Amino acid sequence: MSPKAEKKIRVSGYLNNCTYFPYILQNESGGLYTADGSVDINGNPVLKSNSGNWIACPFILGTECCERLAYSGIAINLVTYLTNKLHEGNVSAARNVTIWQGTSYLAPLIGAIVADAYWGRYWTIAMFSTIFFIGMGTLTLSASVPALKPSSCVESICPSATPAQYAIFLFGLYLVALGTGGIKPCVSSFGADQFDDTDPTERLKKGSFFNWFYVSINVGSLLSSIFIVWIQENVGWGLGFGIPTLFMGIAIASFFSGTPLYRFQKPGGSPLTRMCQVLVASFRKWNVEVPRDSSLLYELPDKTSAIEGSRKLEHSDELKCLDKAAVVSDLEVKNGNLSDPWRLCTVTQVEELKILIHMFPIWATCIVFSAVNAQMPMFVEQGMVMDTTVGSFTIPPASLLTFDVISVIVGVPIYDRFLVPIARKFTGKERGFSELQRMGIGLFISVLSMVAAALVEIKRLEVARVLQLVDHKVVVPISILWQIPQYLLLGASEIFTFIGQLEFFYDQSPDAMRSLCSALSLLTIALGSYLCSFILTIVTSITTKGGKPGWIPDNLNEGHLDYFFWLLASLSFLNLLVYVFCASKYKGKKSS
Incomplete structure (x- = not known):
C-alpha cells in the first residue's frame, strides 16, 4: 500500500x-x-474520586447476594420439591434439575448479546431482574394455591401433577431461568467495570472484587441452604418460595439505589x-x-x-x-x-475474533468441571438415605450444601489476604497466581471431591449389606456428616476454578465483548449440566439392561452410586491433563 x-x-x-x-x-x-x-x-466522562471503585460495589454485591438467595431458594431444594410434592422419581427429578440449571446458564447468551449490543449492562440487569421477579411470584402461587399443585400422598399412592399444574410450575421455573440468565453475565462484568484497569491501583482492587463477588454469591446461597430449606420442609413450600421472591424485590431496589455512583461502559x-x-x-x-x-x-x-x-x-x-x-x-x-x-x-x-478462538480450548476444558458441580443433586439424594439426625436435630439433606458455601466464605478471605501475598513472593504476579494456574488447582481439587463422595458411598453400601437393608428403601444408619469432606472439597475447587474463570474471561476478553465472554464462562456450567444429564441417561440406560436395578435406582441401597462418582472422578482427571496442555499453549491478549 x-x-x-x-x-x-x-x-x-x-x-x-x-x-x-x-x-x-x-x-x-x-x-x-x-x-x-x-x-x-x-x-x-466520570471522575475517579466520586464514582465506581469500592464505593459503588456494595450496591452491586448486595444485589448479587439477594439474587443468589432467591435463585438458591429454588435451586438447592428443587429435587426435593419434585420428588416429594410433584411425585417424580429420583432419576427423573435429578435429570429435570440439571436440565433447568443448564438452561439457567445457557440463557446468559441472550442477556450478554443484548447488553453488549444494545442496552448496556445496567439496563439489561434491570429488565431481566423484573422477569426473574415475575417467575418467582408464579412459583410461589404454584406452591401455595391448592388448585395449582397435586394432592398429598395417601399411604403409598401419590397422584401426579396435572398437565395444567405442571405447565404453570414450569412457566414460573423457566422465567426464573431466563431472568437469572440476563443477570448473570452482566452483574460480575458491571462490578468489574467500576475499576479502571488502566490504573494499577484499581486494577489490583478488581482482582479482589471477583473474590468478594463470589463470596456474596455464597452468602446468599448459605442463607438459603440454612433458613429457606428449613422453612420449605418444616413450614411450607408457599412461604419457602415467597421469602426468596421478597429478597428478589430487595435485590432490584438495591441495584437502582447505587445508580448515581456507577460507571457505565457504552454498548459497542x-x-x-x-x-x-x-x-x-x-x-x-x-x-x-x-x-x-x-x-x-x-x-x-x-x-x-x-x-x-x-x-x-x-x-x-x-x-x-x-x-x-x-x-x-x-x-x-x-x-x-x-x-x-x-x-x-x-x-x-480481527483480534477480537482471534481472542475468542484462543480462549476456546480453555473454555472447553471447564465443561467437565461444571458437570462435576452439576451432580450436586446426587449428593442430596445420597444424603436422603443416610442418618440425618444429630442429637435432637434433624438435618435436611440439602442443608449440607452449607458446607460447600462455608468453604467458600471462609476460604476466599484466606486466599485473598494470606495465600495471594505468599504466592506473590514466589511468582512475582500481582494476584499471586495467574488465572490459568488458579483454575488448574481447582480442577485438581474437584477430582478429590468425587473420590471422597465415592468412598462415603462405598461405606454406606457396606453398612446396608451388613444390616441386610439392600432390598429395602430405607435410611442406612451412617451419619450424613460423613458427606462434609466432599462438600468442603467442592467448595475449595470453586474458589480456585470458578473465580479464576470470572477473572480470566473478563481480563482476556475484548472491551466490547465482556458480557459475551462472561456468558461463555457461564455457558460451561450449562453444558456441564447437560453433560451430567447425558451421563445420567447413558449410565441408567446401560446399567438397567436385563432388568437390573442399575447404578442409580429409586432404592439407592441396591444400586451403585459409588460407581457413578468414580466415573466422574476419572473424567475429571483426564480433563485436568487436557487442561494443563491447553493452558501451556495459551497466549494472552495484548491491549494497545
Whole structure:
C-alpha cells in the first residue's frame, strides 16, 4: 500500500473519531477521569474520586447476594420439591434439575448479546431482574394455591401433577431461568467495570472484587441452604418460595439505589455481527496476500477504536488467515471506500475474533468441571438415605450444601489476604497466581471431591449389606456428616476454578465483548449440566439392561452410586491433563 493511501486511511479514521479524541487527551493530561472509556448514566466522562471503585460495589454485591438467595431458594431444594410434592422419581427429578440449571446458564447468551449490543449492562440487569421477579411470584402461587399443585400422598399412592399444574410450575421455573440468565453475565462484568484497569491501583482492587463477588454469591446461597430449606420442609413450600421472591424485590431496589455512583461502559454493537464481518471479509479476500508489515493493515489512528466503548488491540501473529479482513485492497484505495465493514475490518475487530478462538480450548476444558458441580443433586439424594439426625436435630439433606458455601466464605478471605501475598513472593504476579494456574488447582481439587463422595458411598453400601437393608428403601444408619469432606472439597475447587474463570474471561476478553465472554464462562456450567444429564441417561440406560436395578435406582441401597462418582472422578482427571496442555499453549491478549 502506498504512503499516500496509508495517510488517507489514517486521516479518514481521525475525522470519523474526532469527537472521541479530545476525551482521551483530557484523561491523559489530567488523570482525574477514568481512562477506560467509562461514563456516567448520562454519557458524560466520570471522575475517579466520586464514582465506581469500592464505593459503588456494595450496591452491586448486595444485589448479587439477594439474587443468589432467591435463585438458591429454588435451586438447592428443587429435587426435593419434585420428588416429594410433584411425585417424580429420583432419576427423573435429578435429570429435570440439571436440565433447568443448564438452561439457567445457557440463557446468559441472550442477556450478554443484548447488553453488549444494545442496552448496556445496567439496563439489561434491570429488565431481566423484573422477569426473574415475575417467575418467582408464579412459583410461589404454584406452591401455595391448592388448585395449582397435586394432592398429598395417601399411604403409598401419590397422584401426579396435572398437565395444567405442571405447565404453570414450569412457566414460573423457566422465567426464573431466563431472568437469572440476563443477570448473570452482566452483574460480575458491571462490578468489574467500576475499576479502571488502566490504573494499577484499581486494577489490583478488581482482582479482589471477583473474590468478594463470589463470596456474596455464597452468602446468599448459605442463607438459603440454612433458613429457606428449613422453612420449605418444616413450614411450607408457599412461604419457602415467597421469602426468596421478597429478597428478589430487595435485590432490584438495591441495584437502582447505587445508580448515581456507577460507571457505565457504552454498548459497542453486536459482537456476533462483528465476528461475522471478519469471517466474510477474510473469505472475500482469500486470494489477497497479507503484508509482512502489520502496520499496513487497516486500523484507525492513535488510540481511537472503530468499536464504541472499546480500546484498540495490538496485532498478533497467529491465525494470519483472518488478517486478510484488514488488508486494504487496491480497489478500496482507488475508490476511497473504507467504510464497508463486510469488506474491510480494523485490526482490533480481527483480534477480537482471534481472542475468542484462543480462549476456546480453555473454555472447553471447564465443561467437565461444571458437570462435576452439576451432580450436586446426587449428593442430596445420597444424603436422603443416610442418618440425618444429630442429637435432637434433624438435618435436611440439602442443608449440607452449607458446607460447600462455608468453604467458600471462609476460604476466599484466606486466599485473598494470606495465600495471594505468599504466592506473590514466589511468582512475582500481582494476584499471586495467574488465572490459568488458579483454575488448574481447582480442577485438581474437584477430582478429590468425587473420590471422597465415592468412598462415603462405598461405606454406606457396606453398612446396608451388613444390616441386610439392600432390598429395602430405607435410611442406612451412617451419619450424613460423613458427606462434609466432599462438600468442603467442592467448595475449595470453586474458589480456585470458578473465580479464576470470572477473572480470566473478563481480563482476556475484548472491551466490547465482556458480557459475551462472561456468558461463555457461564455457558460451561450449562453444558456441564447437560453433560451430567447425558451421563445420567447413558449410565441408567446401560446399567438397567436385563432388568437390573442399575447404578442409580429409586432404592439407592441396591444400586451403585459409588460407581457413578468414580466415573466422574476419572473424567475429571483426564480433563485436568487436557487442561494443563491447553493452558501451556495459551497466549494472552495484548491491549494497545
